[in-house]
Amino acid sequence: MSVAVDSGENVMVIPSRARRIANVVRLHAANPVPTLILPWLIFAAVFALNLAIWIAVVSAAGGRDQLEPDAFANNGAISWIYVFLLVAATQAMNLTFAFALGLGITRRDYFLGTALYLAGLAVFYATGMTVLAAIESATNGWGLEGYIFAPLFMGDLPLVEQFAAHLMIAVFFFATGLFTGAIFVRWRALGLYVFFGALAFGVAGLILIASLFDGWQGVGAFFTERSPLAVIAWTLPWSGVTAVVAALILRRATPR
Amino acid sequence: MTAIIHAHGVSKSFGSVDAVQDVTFDVAQYSICGLLGRNGAGKTTLMNLLTGQEFADAGSIRLFGASPVENASILSRTCFIKESQVYPEGFCGKHVLRAGAWVYPEWDHALAEELVDALKVPVNRRVKKMSRGQRSALGVTLGLASRAQLTIFDEPYAGLDAVARHTFYDFLLRDYAEHPRTVLMSTHLIDEVADLLDHVLLIDEGRLVIDAPADELRGSAITVSGVSADVERFVSSRHVLTTDVLGGLTSATVAGLSSADKVAAVEAGLELAPVSLQQLIIGRTRGAQQGEVAS
Numbered sequence: 001m002s003v004a005v006d007s008g009e010n011v012m013v014i015p016s017r018a019r020r021i022a023n024v025v026r027l028h029a030a031n032p033v034p035t036l037i038l039p040w041l042i043f044a045a046v047f048a049l050n051l052a053i054w055i056a057v058v059s060a061a062g063g064r065d066q067l068e069p070d071a072f073a074n075n076g077a078i079s080w081i082y083v084f085l086l087v088a089a090t091q092a093m094n095l096t097f098a099f100a101l102g103l104g105i106t107r108r109d110y111f112l113g114t115a116l117y118l119a120g121l122a123v124f125y126a127t128g129m130t131v132l133a134a135i136e137s138a139t140n141g142w143g144l145e146g147y148i149f150a151p152l153f154m155g156d157l158p159l160v161e162q163f164a165a166h167l168m169i170a171v172f173f174f175a176t177g178l179f180t181g182a183i184f185v186r187w188r189a190l191g192l193y194v195f196f197g198a199l200a201f202g203v204a205g206l207i208l209i210a211s212l213f214d215g216w217q218g219v220g221a222f223f224t225e226r227s228p229l230a231v232i233a234w235t236l237p238w239s240g241v242t243a244v245v246a247a248l249i250l251r252r253a254t255p256r
Numbered sequence: 257m258t259a260i261i262h263a264h265g266v267s268k269s270f271g272s273v274d275a276v277q278d279v280t281f282d283v284a285q286y287s288i289c290g291l292l293g294r295n296g297a298g299k300t301t302l303m304n305l306l307t308g309q310e311f312a313d314a315g316s317i318r319l320f321g322a323s324p325v326e327n328a329s330i331l332s333r334t335c336f337i338k339e340s341q342v343y344p345e346g347f348c349g350k351h352v353l354r355a356g357a358w359v360y361p362e363w364d365h366a367l368a369e370e371l372v373d374a375l376k377v378p379v380n381r382r383v384k385k386m387s388r389g390q391r392s393a394l395g396v397t398l399g400l401a402s403r404a405q406l407t408i409f410d411e412p413y414a415g416l417d418a419v420a421r422h423t424f425y426d427f428l429l430r431d432y433a434e435h436p437r438t439v440l441m442s443t444h445l446i447d448e449v450a451d452l453l454d455h456v457l458l459i460d461e462g463r464l465v466i467d468a469p470a471d472e473l474r475g476s477a478i479t480v481s482g483v484s485a486d487v488e489r490f491v492s493s494r495h496v497l498t499t500d501v502l503g504g505l506t507s508a509t510v511a512g513l514s515s516a517d518k519v520a521a522v523e524a525g526l527e528l529a530p531v532s533l534q535q536l537i538i539g540r541t542r543g544a545q546q547g548e549v550a551s
Contacts, residue, residue, distance in 0.1 A: 014329040015361055023358045030355065031346040098342040101309050103359045104331035104404075251326075254310050255342065 017109070024105060024113020025120075027096050034095065035088050035121060040128075042084045046077050047148060054146045064144060072146035073155070078129075082173045085125060089118055089177025090184060097185045098255035111247045114181075118174040126166035133162055153228050161229055168232050168239075175239035175246075182246035186253035258285040259318075260406055260438040261306060266315035268301055275301040277462040278315070283440055288432065288452055290470070291442040292537055293459040299442040300338060302459065303410050306440075307336040319406060332361060335404035337395040339411040349379035349386070349394050353401070360402040367431065368401035374423050375416075388415030396424050400431055409441035421445070425452060446534040450474070456533070460541045470533070477536045478518070481507030482526040490524055497539035509539050 015023070028035065054072055058064050093114060100110045133150035141147050147155055154162055183191040210216055223231055261283035268276040276298045283289045293299050304310040306317055308325040317324060324330045343352060353372075357363045372379055375393035383391060392415045399407050413421045429452065432439065443449050456473055458466035466473070477497060480487055487506040491499075494517075497509040509531055513521070521528055531539070 014332055015359075017328070020328060020332075023355075026358060027344070027355055030351050031344060033346055095344040099344050099347075099355075102336060102338070102341045103355060104307070104334055104336070105359065106308075106326045106328050106331060108326055109328060252311065254304075 020105065020109045021113040021116060024096075024100060024110055025117045027100060027105075028092055028114065028117045031095075035092050035117075036124075039081070039084055039088055039125070043081050046080050050075065050077050050146065050148055051142065051144075054142075054144045058144060069145060072141065072144060073151060075146070075148055075151040077148045078151060081129075082169060085121070085170060086173040086177040086180070089121075089174050090181040092117075093178070093181030094184055097250075097253070101255050107250050107253065108247075111250050115178060115243060115247075118178060119171070122167060122170035122174050126163055126170045129166040129170075130159060130163040133166075134159055157228065165229055165232050168235055172235040172239050175242045179242035179246040179249075182249040182253065186249050188256065259283065260285045260320060261440065262316075262318040262321075263302075263306070264316050266302070266305060266317060267313050268305055268310060269313055274462050276305065276312075276459075279459070279462075279464045280315075281457055281464060281467045283438060283455065285438055286436040287454040288428075288439045288441070289455040289457060290446075290449060290453040291440055291457045291459065292446055292466075293442070294541060297459045297541075298462040299459060300340065300410050303336060303338065303408055303440070303442065307331070307334060307408065309336075332359070333405040334408065335360060335399050335402035335406070336408040337399040337410065337412055339392065339395070339414045341395065343383040345384070347383050349377050349381060349383060349390075352383060352394060352398060353379065356398045356402055360404055362403035364401050364403050367403075367427075368397055371397040371400060371427060374427070375420055389417065389420065390415075392416050393420060400424075400427055403431075403435055404437065406438045406440070409439070411442055411444070413443075413445070421448065425449070428452070446537055447532050450533040458537055458540060465540055466537075473533060473536060475530070477509050477511045477531040477539065478513050479507050479509050479529045479531055479535075480521055480526050481505065481529070482524075486524055486526060490521055490526060497536070509535065 057071075058067065061067050096114075097110065101107070105113075129149050132148075133154065136142060136147060136149050137155060150157075150162060154165065157165065180192060180195065183195055187194075210219055259282040261281075263282075264280050266276055266279045267274070279298075279302060291299050291302065301310060305312050306319065306324065308317075308323075308327070308331065311325065319327075319330050319334060322330055324334065349372075353368055356368075357365060371377070371393075375397060376390075377393045377397055378386060378390055381390070383394065386394065392413050396409075396412050396416075399409055399412065413424055416424065425448075428439070431437075441449070450470065453470040456466055456468055456470050457464060468476075480490060482505065484501060484504050484506040487508055491508045491510055494513070495511045497511055499506060499508045518528060
């Protein structure tokens with residue numbers, strides 16, 4: 001048996017766990033384009049597109065006052081923004097996993113560093129969304145009563161609650177992105193086909209169950225009986241479970 | 257001897273392909289060990305197993321006395337440079353070297369800069385846009401500047417020209433002399449690195465067929481040539497690795513000749529010539545294949 005690194009001259013400092021996790025965060029941030037810059041460009045494109053449509057509609061109608069006050073208030077554009085964050089998280093893992101392992105980073109440190117980085121991104125984007133929502137509100141919906149960053153009920157909430165809502169939604173999408181990223185790293189595209197196939201069947205199954213057993217009233221009540229924030233808080237269990245499962249999946253992943 | 261790498265009965269299959277089969281060997285501290293073998297012999301898989309990137313189906317692997325799998329204290333003093341390394345999209349050479357400086361505690365910035373100059377690494381170019389040789393130069397720079405106590409190179413100089421390769425050898429030997437470390441490297445260019453190696457591992461179709469000090473191997477085989485009948489008579493009771501027949505002349509590569517054997521051969525009118533490491537390896541891998549066909 002040999003226990004190496006014993007000869008005095010070879011005493012060596014192993015980087016602390018905090019340091020190792022910070023290295024993974026730096027690895028993700030080394031190329032800021034996919035996770036820090038590109039999403040804003042996508043947001044800008046989504047925003048510009050909506051603005052263009054509103055202006056077109058307003059000019060066709062012959063003025064904003066010809067339209068219903070809440071004509072532009074129920075807008076789903078924000079879902080595009082969040083789905084893109086999911087994609088960005090998945091892509092970030094695909095880009096760095098093999099390289100991180102090549103640098104002798106353990107899968108555990110890689111997961112923790114990636115989760116920390118994505119948590120930071122969630123705060124970053126939730127802050128950005130809240131600031132944009134505040135501007136949106138201050139400008140009376142960009143002068144057109146159009147609401148992208150605080151659609152539906154969101155505009156009625158105080159800014160702190162808006163921030164909490166954006167944060168939980170961002171965490172939801174990043175946790176799901178961590179999960180799909182882990183699936184992709186371990187099983188490549190085949191894994192994602194299986195996952196999204198299963199998800200589609202699962203959702204269809206739930207809809208079927210709700211319909212067969214007259215559950216829609218209960219579903220409706222779930223959303224109306226709670227405050228918006230409490231409804232959104234129900235994403236947290238999913239976020240927690242997907243993050244844990246992502247860690248388990250990564251434990252046996254190999255670079256390809 | 258302190259074993260930095262200890263592998264015992266290591267096996268790994270991918271589906272029906274037995275990439276590595278029951279491989280057992282040690283690599284001593286401060287040695288430069290060559291892992292030789294043909295394409296697809298299992299070299300890269302073995303190195304992936306050694307560094308915990310792949311999981312072995314059977315057997316045990318110890319680096320610095322402990323399992324490398326998910327072991328940060330071992331992996332942080334191990335640097336594995338492989339030709340097939342995937343680099344993050346958008347990374348330039350300088351990003352890769354910066355990451356090396358973060359991760360390896362004994363990173364030598366000055367050495368990295370020296371290597372970048374000597375090997376002409378385009379640090380501002382995206383890795384994706386680099387030629388094969390440039391990517392190899394980047395890998396070699398990362399591997400040497402990491403000063404990792406165990407440095408594993410998988411085909412480190414694929415695509416490097418002869419000048420760059422010799423620059424690499426010079427730097428490796430110089431740095432090895434100043435900062436002793438353990439190096440395991442796989443290569444096709446056997447004769448070129450023959451003088452560098454202390455120890456040779458030869459893997460063929462997933463099995464380890466040679467595990468011997470390089471010095472021992474260099475003197476271990478001799479080519480005996482002459483008139484076919486004479487050669488056949490001489491080698492009949494000996495361990496023949498390869499035989500080539502041309503007209504009435506035969507040359508046979510024979511292992512394990514003693515001095516008395518050599519004298520006898522010369523007296524029988526045969527010519528003797530030393531066998532290069534490369535020829536020996538070719539003989540051994542071919543021999544293993546013939547054995548498989550026969551069995």
